[in-house]
Amino acid sequence: DIVMTQSPDSLAVSLGERATINCRSSQSVLSTSNGVSYLAWYQQKAGQPPKLLFHMASTREIGVPDRFSGRGSGTDFSLTISSLQADDVAVYFCQQYYSSPITFGQGTRLEIK
Amino acid sequence: QVALVQSGAEVKKPGSSVKVSCRASGDTLNNYLINWVRQGPGQGFEWMGGINPMSKTKYAHKFQDRVTITADEVSSTAYMELTSLRSDDTAIYFCARGDLITFAGVIASGAFDLWGQGTVISVSS
Numbered sequence: 001d002i003v004m005t006q007s008p009d010s011l012a013v014s015l016g017e018r019a020t021i022n023c024r025s026s027q028s029v030l031s032t033s034n035g036v037s038y039l040a041w042y043q044q045k046a047g048q049p050p051k052l053l054f055h056m057a058s059t060r061e062i063g064v065p066d067r068f069s070g071r072g073s074g075t076d077f078s079l080t081i082s083s084l085q086a087d088d089v090a091v092y093f094c095q096q097y098y099s100s101p102i103t104f105g106q107g108t109r110l111e112i113k
Numbered sequence: 114q115v116a117l118v119q120s121g122a123e124v125k126k127p128g129s130s131v132k133v134s135c136r137a138s139g140d141t142l143n144n145y146l147i148n149w150v151r152q153g154p155g156q157g158f159e160w161m162g163g164i165n166p167m168s169k170t171k172y173a174h175k176f177q178d179r180v181t182i183t184a185d186e187v188s189s190t191a192y193m194e195l196t197s198l199r200s201d202d203t204a205i206y207f208c209a210r211g212d213l214i215t216f217a218g219v220i221a222s223g224a225f226d227l228w229g230q231g232t233v234i235s236v237s238s
Binding site: 031033038040042049050051052055056061093095097098100101102103104105106107 | 148157158159160171173174175207209211216217221222223224225226228229230231
């Protein structure tokens with residue numbers, strides 16, 4: 001199984017400041033045939049199901065603010081919020097769907113400092 | 114508005130079974146793979162398995178002996194049955210939709226772009 005490890009486990013950032021969450025996979029999730037990394041990012045607010053933010057590592061879903069960006073390839077990925085807003089308080093998860101079983105990172109809790 | 118609508122919360126005894134439904138409202142299951150994922154108390158997500166439009170299933174090894182995922186195309190409803198329940202099966206169970214992607218000759222799920230609201234299953238004697 002591919003193990004997904006996020007860092008940090010929790011993060012407190014001031015409003016308007018940058019927040020970066022990292023995700024590392026134990027094996028590459030990059031397809032050499034098409035150059036796609038099968039990595040997604042989700043946001044989960046309290047009491048809600050997750051919301052997909054990015055797929056293929058960096059493809060932003062419709063409606064996701066452009067202050068969110070996803071980067072990386074292979075085994076190392078990051079999610080960055082360029083200017084933190086109060087509405088961004090949530091737990092963020094990465095997920096690989098490159099191979100079965102699909103696996104998730106343990107989550108990073110993002111709070112306002 | 115497309116939505117995945119799940120059945121309600123249940124309380125079960127150890128050793129019993131539970132069957133959770135997931136109805137696609139405003140769409141069909143035909144063009145997607147439906148995954149089942151659970152989230153234990155204060156924990157991350159575990160993928161349990163999925164079913165494609167051809168009713169072909171794939172299960173996580175951990176759940177292979179206890180889970181059955183089915184789908185009814187007519188009612189656009191997918192089901193997840195978990196047997197031999199234990200206390201550590203207490204969790205929120207989600208269905209989640211993924212696009213069909215072909216990868217290495219196999220139909221697999223894309224990222225989960227639509228989730229059900231979740232069903233709380235509590236297992237306690």
